[in-house]
Amino acid sequence: MLQTFIIALREGVEAALVIAIAIAYLKKTGRERLLPMVYRAILAGVAASCILAWVFTRFQVTEEAYGGWTLLISAVFVLSMVVWMNRNAKGMKGEIERKLSGGGPDAPDSGSGWSVFAFVFLMIFREGVETVLLLAAVRLDTSGVLEAVGILLGLGLAVLFGVSFVRGTIRVNLRSFFRITTVILMVVVFQLTITGLHELSEGQILPSSAAEMALIGPIVRDEVFFFIAILALAGAMLLLEWRGRAQPATDRLEGAALRKARWSARRERLWMIGSCTASGLFMLMITAEFIYAKSTSELSAATPLTVTDGIVKIPVSSVSDGNLHRFSAESDGATVRIIVIQRPDKTLATAFDACEICGNKGYFQKGPNVVCRNCASAIFIPTIGVRGGCNPIPLPSSVEGADLVIPADKLFKGARYFRTAS
Numbered sequence: 001m002l003q004t005f006i007i008a009l010r011e012g013v014e015a016a017l018v019i020a021i022a023i024a025y026l027k028k029t030g031r032e033r034l035l036p037m038v039y040r041a042i043l044a045g046v047a048a049s050c051i052l053a054w055v056f057t058r059f060q061v062t063e064e065a066y067g068g069w070t071l072l073i074s075a076v077f078v079l080s081m082v083v084w085m086n087r088n089a090k091g092m093k094g095e096i097e098r099k100l101s102g103g104g105p106d107a108p109d110s111g112s113g114w115s116v117f118a119f120v121f122l123m124i125f126r127e128g129v130e131t132v133l134l135l136a137a138v139r140l141d142t143s144g145v146l147e148a149v150g151i152l153l154g155l156g157l158a159v160l161f162g163v164s165f166v167r168g169t170i171r172v173n174l175r176s177f178f179r180i181t182t183v184i185l186m187v188v189v190f191q192l193t194i195t196g197l198h199e200l201s202e203g204q205i206l207p208s209s210a211a212e213m214a215l216i217g218p219i220v221r222d223e224v225f226f227f228i229a230i231l232a233l234a235g236a237m238l239l240l241e242w243r244g245r246a247q248p249a250t251d252r253l254e255g256a257a258l259r260k261a262r263w264s265a266r267r268e269r270l271w272m273i274g275s276c277t278a279s280g281l282f283m284l285m286i287t288a289e290f291i292y293a294k295s296t297s298e299l300s301a302a303t304p305l306t307v308t309d310g311i312v313k314i315p316v317s318s319v320s321d322g323n324l325h326r327f328s329a330e331s332d333g334a335t336v337r338i339i340v341i342q343r344p345d346k347t348l349a350t351a352f353d354a355c356e357i358c359g360n361k362g363y364f365q366k367g368p369n370v371v372c373r374n375c376a377s378a379i380f381i382p383t384i385g386v387r388g389g390c391n392p393i394p395l396p397s398s399v400e401g402a403d404l405v406i407p408a409d410k411l412f413k414g415a416r417y418f419r420t421a422s
Helices: 002-028 032-059 064-090 092-100 110-136 140-167 175-203 209-222 221-244 255-295 408-416
Strands: 311-315 325-332 333-343 348-352 364-365 370-373 377-382 398-400 403-409
Touching: 002 032, 002 110, 002 140, 002 221, 032 110, 064 110, 064 175, 140 255, 175 209, 175 221, 221 255, 311 408, 325 408, 333 408, 348 403, 364 377, 403 408
Parallel strands: none
Antiparallel strands: 311 403, 325 333, 333 348, 364 370, 370 377, 398 403
């Protein structure tokens, strides 16, 4: 439950914060007419995520190619959002003065509306597919229910954080708002770009090698740095604004108007404090989870296999718990390692503990994913057994009675993947 909670929280908070920045910007600049496009984009993104996740599960499609292009397109739209915000900010003073002097309302800007729609849609869509796949992988037992609860709690807290950020920035100084949020969004652009290129390399759409994946992979997948940087910037903006904020002028107010002004100021202060506190707690949780994950990334011990009459048999009952199991066999001076794991549909996936890009560094399990030790790529468990990208190289096997049966000749052909040191 804790791992799925952290994963959902980390993925959800980033998207929630970026969308919250867009909503806060629209409210602060008097463009509330574009808010319905934001809400439509959220619903459309959730629906599209469910549909594509179903396609992935139904046809056992790997995520790398889709993920790479989506991330790069998202980076373009986030960058366009930054440009649009700052371009409109330059003329904001004149626009506000024109409205105050009785100027008519702005004409609807359909181009900006669709840009906002695409921006929000992609931010939801890029995280939504992975979240839906996580939920689809949950088993219907006590452990699975706890994992589902963890995911829903993580997403719920992410949404609450986004709401608190919007509410806490209602009266933030415009100059501070644009300066800090621009930096936050540029960090997101960098993250999306480098992650998108890495995904395309992982899917072998762009040239890649084990050395390149080992160098860039941990930077990309180590979302802790980006997560903490983004939250630290958001928290710093709110905290500095809170400390430097003057009390609202109430000299000319009395009665109900005075009470309303004081309550509004107190409410905004509470939302701001809540956002700052949440930022700190989230950073502590993610950092603790990161340190723990580092200690669990080593390869578990491999159980030796015995060949009898040209086949290897593994009791199905010993590998049907949803956890990754590692086995080994000696062949021509090489130790061949394989992994076996039960998919959510109760079938068993068998593969070599190596991939065609990263070699024989091996895999370890982290929550609902199997992770490559070389490039830190997260492999969705239902796709294990599908060739391509950083997926483990498939190994043919079959279930006969109470045993998982692997042909010895197929097993020993994998010796070429393990002739170099791991």
